[in-house]
Amino acid sequence: MLALDGTGLNLADVADGARRRLDPVHWDFFAGGAGDERTLRANEEAFTRHRILPRILRGAQVRDLRISLLGCRLAMPVLIAPTAFHRLAHPEGEVATAHAAAEAGTIMVVSMAATRPLEEIAAVGGPLWFQLYPQSDLGFTSALVRRAEAAGCRALVVTVDSPVFGRRERDLRHRFVDLPPGLLCENMRDPSGRVRDIEMDAGLDWPRIGWLRELTTLPILLKGVLHPADARLAVAHGVDGVVVSNHGGRQLDGAVATLDALPGIVAAVDGRLPVLLDGGIRRGTDVLVALALGATAVLVGRPVLWGLAVGGVAGVRHVLDLLRDDLDRALALAGVAGPGELSGDLVAKVAGG
Numbered sequence: 001m002l003a004l005d006g007t008g009l010n011l012a013d014v015a016d017g018a019r020r021r022l023d024p025v026h027w028d029f030f031a032g033g034a035g036d037e038r039t040l041r042a043n044e045e046a047f048t049r050h051r052i053l054p055r056i057l058r059g060a061q062v063r064d065l066r067i068s069l070l071g072c073r074l075a076m077p078v079l080i081a082p083t084a085f086h087r088l089a090h091p092e093g094e095v096a097t098a099h100a101a102a103e104a105g106t107i108m109v110v111s112m113a114a115t116r117p118l119e120e121i122a123a124v125g126g127p128l129w130f131q132l133y134p135q136s137d138l139g140f141t142s143a144l145v146r147r148a149e150a151a152g153c154r155a156l157v158v159t160v161d162s163p164v165f166g167r168r169e170r171d172l173r174h175r176f177v178d179l180p181p182g183l184l185c186e187n188m189r190d191p192s193g194r195v196r197d198i199e200m201d202a203g204l205d206w207p208r209i210g211w212l213r214e215l216t217t218l219p220i221l222l223k224g225v226l227h228p229a230d231a232r233l234a235v236a237h238g239v240d241g242v243v244v245s246n247h248g249g250r251q252l253d254g255a256v257a258t259l260d261a262l263p264g265i266v267a268a269v270d271g272r273l274p275v276l277l278d279g280g281i282r283r284g285t286d287v288l289v290a291l292a293l294g295a296t297a298v299l300v301g302r303p304v305l306w307g308l309a310v311g312g313v314a315g316v317r318h319v320l321d322l323l324r325d326d327l328d329r330a331l332a333l334a335g336v337a338g339p340g341e342l343s344g345d346l347v348a349k350v351a352g353g
């Protein structure tokens with residue numbers, strides 16, 4: 001379907017195509033993580049330590065991959081994680097990603113560090129959530145929330161794993177600090193027209209989440225929850241969902257792999273909120289395992305950027321189609337008709353890789 005240089009059978013192929021096309025500095029920005037990249041590797045490795053116990057003879061000839069999530073109907077339990085700077089991957093940037101998400105029937109979480117204005121991304125017409133790094137300037141933060149509401153975003157995803165910026169040594173080696181000329185974080189424009197830097201606010205705390213809760217009626221998800229005690233606090237603060245995430249290994253290197261953290265969060269939340277997970281999802285079987293262990297849905301970050309770099313809208317669509325087909329086949333082979341039928345007994349944890 002797509003000119004992928006004869007590759008493109010799986011997400012690793014798409015990543016190879018992206019590596020060949022991208023400026024190596026930008027490849028490293030997208031691919032890299034913090035410190036020794038232990039957590040980056042651990043996210044994918046965790047999936048290799050979980051194996052599926054398939055059921056047989058269950059007549060699962062028709063699979064239904066759809067789910068409902070915070071008032072949205074999705075064609076599959078896979079969303080697009082918020083990632084910065086899509087125009088480094090493709091000239092159309094986030095608008096191309098939004099087209100692919102809409103075609104695939106899923107939600108794109110738009111990064112606060114998007115390189116296209118939110119209104120242009122929203123004009124595509126697909127369902128969007130908006131990712132927010134709350135800024136210490138509360139006036140600016142509330143104006144941005146109003147802007148997300150006005151653009152029709154259906155939820156706020158508040159990133160809470162970034163009190164300071166992770167130390168990404170690939171970027172330090174390349175001295176990659178600024179976007180190339182012409183590319184800007186378009187959603188950081190203040191009323192005077194100036195584009196502000198995104199602040200990582202080490203002062204962000206639970207009262208500020210309470211403030212956001214009062215500010216908007218949009219569903220609020222906290223992204224970057226790894227400790228069960230924080231999942232309980234999230235419930236107590238009236239948020240609507242949590243995302244088990246370590247920012248794709250880009251913030252605290254040494255943080256637990258998300259799949260390993262998931263059962264503790266699921267137990268703490270105890271069905272009161274949807275629990276989403278991101279980090280290392282590369283196969284339909286990874287989606288199956290995460291959902292069997294209690295995730296309501298998953299998000300993918302880097303593979304979407306690889307698709308975008310390789311083929312714009314068609315490239316992202318290809319990535320989403322690969323995941324969808326792979327999940328459908330995995331469910332069939334495991335004797336499961338849909339996400340709602342997945343349960344923990346279908347997964348065994350094994351030692352090693």
Ligand SMILES: Cc1cc2nc3c(=O)[nH]c(=O)nc-3n(C[C@H](O)[C@H](O)[C@H](O)COP(=O)(O)O)c2cc1C
Pocket residue numbers: 029030031043081082083084111112113131159223245246247248249250278279280281299300301302303
């Ligand atoms: C290049 C890049 C940029 C990212 N930018 C953001 C961002 O702006 N906001 C945010 O909350 N998370 C950001 N993330 C983290 C992703 O939302 C997500 O947690 C992570 O990529 C998931 O892991 P995966 O890439 O293995 O799928 C970024 C990740 C990458 C790789």
Ligand SMILES: CCCCC(=O)C(=O)O
Pocket residue numbers: 084113198247250
């Ligand atoms: C200021 C941009 C932040 C992007 C981000 O969150 C990431 O690169 O992981």
